[in-house]
């Protein structure tokens with residue numbers, strides 16, 4: 245290869261052509277420097293561009309991060325509000341249990357849920373997730389507890405409606421529950437297992453609790469009688485009626501008219517012989533009036 249090059253400069257207008265002799269190494273150096281300059285310039289341009297891009301990306305991520313942090317805080321606040329609401333529900337249920345005389349539940353204890361913790365977003369999300377899980381458990385327990393209260397109240401309500409209470413008819417007591425002289429011509433004492441309530445013939449007789457008519461019968465001693473099964477071990481007997489208005493198996497409520505006062509059976513005047521039995525044992529009906 246030649247050791248030197250000749251660069252010819254040919255101007256316009258017929259002027260003299262100029263020749264410049266350049267050595268090969270000078271030419272190589274110039275080319276190398278030019279290439280280095282171009283490379284450096286390209287690199288700097290790339291860096292500048294990259295820097296700008298990273299800057300705007302950083303700014304965008306900061307915005308996103310801020311928004312996410314705000315969302316998390318709001319979520320945490322919502323969780324706290326739910327916790328408060330749940331605590332409020334627990335208080336209300338405790339008051340209902342107290343008023344209804346239902347024993348308090350050992351379940352559904354209040355759940356401790358704190359505010360948004362410091363630290364990275366991932367830690368915060370985990371913490372909120374745990375809080376939500378704990379709330380979910382607490383809500384399930386609370387639901388079960390309220391279901392228990394509802395069932396207990398229904399049971400209490402149903403027991404209360406079934407338990408014999410009040411007078412079976414409008415009248416006055418002529419014979420009490422307990423030992424008494426045998427009235428008709430015989431000597432001795434025997435237990436009177438009910439209450440005699442005198443009233444005019446035809447006066448309505450009412451069931452004293454919800455139940456089912458277990459028996460409608462006529463006997464020498466009780467005359468026309470009705471027996472109602474109230475469940476929970478309670479039965480009531482209404483005897484000496486003139487007329488019976490219900491049939492065996494009929495459902496009755498407290499206050500349903502079941503018969504009319506009469507003088508049938510072993511009776512010395514129109515009255516209702518009213519008996520209350522608990523688990524087959526007669527109890528004093530006066531305690532239920």
Ligand SMILES: [Zn+2]
Nearest residue numbers: 438439440517
């Ligand atoms: Zn009697």
